[in-house]
Amino acid sequence: MKVNKIAIAALCVAACQVAPGVGEDTSGRVASATPVAGAKALKYSPMIFGHFIEHFDTQVYGGLFWPGHKLSDEDGFRKDVIEALREIKCPIVRWPGGCYVSDYHWKAGVGPNRQPMWNKAWAVEDPNTFGTDEYVKWCRKVGCEPYICTNAGTGNEEEMSDWVEYCNLNSGKWGRQRIANGYPKPHDVIYWSVGNENWGGHEIGAKTVEQWGPLVRESAKMMRGADRRIKLLAAALPAEGWTLPLLKAAGRLLNYVSVHGYYVWGKGDTPYLACMMRTERPEADIQRTIKTLEKAGFGGGKIAIAFDEWNLRGWYHPGLGNFKRGAVMDYAARRQNDVASYYTMADALFSACFLNTCLRHCDIVKMANFSPVVNTRGAVFVHDKGILKRTSYHVFWMYTHLLEANYAPLKVDCGTLTDGKASVPVLDVVMTVSDDGKRRVLAAVNKSPDKAVEFDISALSSGRPTSVSATVLAGASPDDYNDIGAENRVVPVKTTFTVKDGKIVLPPHSLSCIRID
Numbered sequence: 001m002k003v004n005k006i007a008i009a010a011l012c013v014a015a016c017q018v019a020p021g022v023g024e025d026t027s028g029r030v031a032s033a034t035p036v037a038g039a040k041a042l043k044y045s046p047m048i049f050g051h052f053i054e055h056f057d058t059q060v061y062g063g064l065f066w067p068g069h070k071l072s073d074e075d076g077f078r079k080d081v082i083e084a085l086r087e088i089k090c091p092i093v094r095w096p097g098g099c100y101v102s103d104y105h106w107k108a109g110v111g112p113n114r115q116p117m118w119n120k121a122w123a124v125e126d127p128n129t130f131g132t133d134e135y136v137k138w139c140r141k142v143g144c145e146p147y148i149c150t151n152a153g154t155g156n157e158e159e160m161s162d163w164v165e166y167c168n169l170n171s172g173k174w175g176r177q178r179i180a181n182g183y184p185k186p187h188d189v190i191y192w193s194v195g196n197e198n199w200g201g202h203e204i205g206a207k208t209v210e211q212w213g214p215l216v217r218e219s220a221k222m223m224r225g226a227d228r229r230i231k232l233l234a235a236a237l238p239a240e241g242w243t244l245p246l247l248k249a250a251g252r253l254l255n256y257v258s259v260h261g262y263y264v265w266g267k268g269d270t271p272y273l274a275c276m277m278r279t280e281r282p283e284a285d286i287q288r289t290i291k292t293l294e295k296a297g298f299g300g301g302k303i304a305i306a307f308d309e310w311n312l313r314g315w316y317h318p319g320l321g322n323f324k325r326g327a328v329m330d331y332a333a334r335r336q337n338d339v340a341s342y343y344t345m346a347d348a349l350f351s352a353c354f355l356n357t358c359l360r361h362c363d364i365v366k367m368a369n370f371s372p373v374v375n376t377r378g379a380v381f382v383h384d385k386g387i388l389k390r391t392s393y394h395v396f397w398m399y400t401h402l403l404e405a406n407y408a409p410l411k412v413d414c415g416t417l418t419d420g421k422a423s424v425p426v427l428d429v430v431m432t433v434s435d436d437g438k439r440r441v442l443a444a445v446n447k448s449p450d451k452a453v454e455f456d457i458s459a460l461s462s463g464r465p466t467s468v469s470a471t472v473l474a475g476a477s478p479d480d481y482n483d484i485g486a487e488n489r490v491v492p493v494k495t496t497f498t499v500k501d502g503k504i505v506l507p508p509h510s511l512s513c514i515r516i517d
């Protein structure tokens with residue numbers, strides 16, 4: 001990892017400021033963490049560090065798939081993207097949508113005679129040169145699991161189960177078709193979902209609540225009829241009104257419910273503090289989903305939650321969902337999603353808080369997919385000369401490299417951060433432990449834009465250390481970001497925190513992974 005001197009200087013300055021300030025409560029109390037008595041450490045699913053991709057703007061074409069480019073391999077895949085995703089141990093990537101899938105017909109995207117198709121969701125043509133075989137091949141190069149989301153908008157049960165057959169069988173019309181297309185070995189795609197956000201009017205072929213449960217049930221029967229090994233998800237909502245009837249009709253055939261979360265909207269210039277005020281929303285979404293699962297009799301992890309699209313920022317696409325006569329899709333506006341300066345410490349810290357929330361619910365949240373993986377709001381921006389790792393990329397790197405494999409519950413006491421009438425706890429901290437219980441690592445977010453926070457960790461360590469090692473992502477300011485030509489402005493920095501009277505100091509606008517064993 002590169003050591004960034006400017007970032008170190010910023011940390012040193014920050015560490016000296018411990019007084020309460022703008023936006024922070026004035027209680028003056030020292031934050032602290034204590035283990036929850038009697039609580040067991042639980043193994044969490046690494047699938048929470050997953051991602052998502054669909055044909056929107058330059059995510060696929062001109063993103064991860066760029067045939068003929070000097071940085072691409074013989075299959076047209078950008079090698080720098082593959083390497084970057086391998087570096088963050090990307091475990092799973094969901095495809096082909098998203099809204100896009102509700103009008104996607106996979107058969108046009110396999111074999112030698114690819115048919116370009118017009119996609120009504122995003123109102124764009126898909127040349128279909130990146131189809132199922134290319135996607136699975138790309139996943140295998142990245143080292144991640146493929147996860148296919150099916151078309152439950154204009155598609156039907158048979159098209160979905162034919163897809164499972166094509167990917168996973170060596171027999172039947174579609175299994176044989178895959179072999180004829182040059183793939184003698186099954187693709188072995190284990191994760192499948194029925195539909196995407198079919199509850200929404202923005203979705204092509206949206207369904208009513210009465211239609212949804214039976215359609216999922218029949219699709220699931222046919223998909224499992226092709227391969228009983230598959231793990232199945234279905235488009236759901238935290239809201240009981242949609243998900244309870246779904247679970248009653250089809251719950252016994254599902255392994256996960258799929259829910260999505262985007263927390264600020266617009267071009268991407270929502271101020272830092274407003275973004276921090278959203279850090280507790282994923283918790284509320286999870287709580288509501290758990291309640292619904294319990295009410296349907298699938299609580300306690302019988303059906304897991306997959307947050308299979310999430311990001312602080314919703315994608316910017318004026319015109320989507322407006323099907324009125326004369327309404328225009330503003331394609332040029334979609335390019336605004338890639339303005340480098342939008343991806344600041346707000347993105348990094350929201351992402352860390354989101355992942356901490358998943359860790360706190362690791363008994364039930366078993367998958368999450370950052371939306372998307374490249375370009376638009378992705379962790380990686382792909383351009384003609386290389387790639388840019390946005391701030392959120394480094395959060396994935398820190399979590400997949402520095403945390404231990406089990407989550408151990410903590411009680412955290414801290415002050416609040418306020419923005420107008422809204423407020424949230426200033427800290428978000430989780431503890432992870434190794435299988436043998438010997439190594440412990442904290443992931444600690446200090447959301448304050450301008451103040452360091454004293455944090456008492458004396459109840460967590462058995463000895464009386466005078467220092468602990470840490471890796472910190474903070475940037476020089478809350479609005480700091482990486483850019484072409486300034487790729488390493490915001491990167492993780494290895495450092496040491498002094499422990500004084502059992503307390504460390506967490507720098508402002510920072511994520512710290514702290515080893516406390």
Ligand code: AHR
Binds near residue numbers: 054097099196314316
């Ligand atoms: O804005 C991203 C889009 O948002 C995804 O395609 C869809 O699933 C969600 O509504």
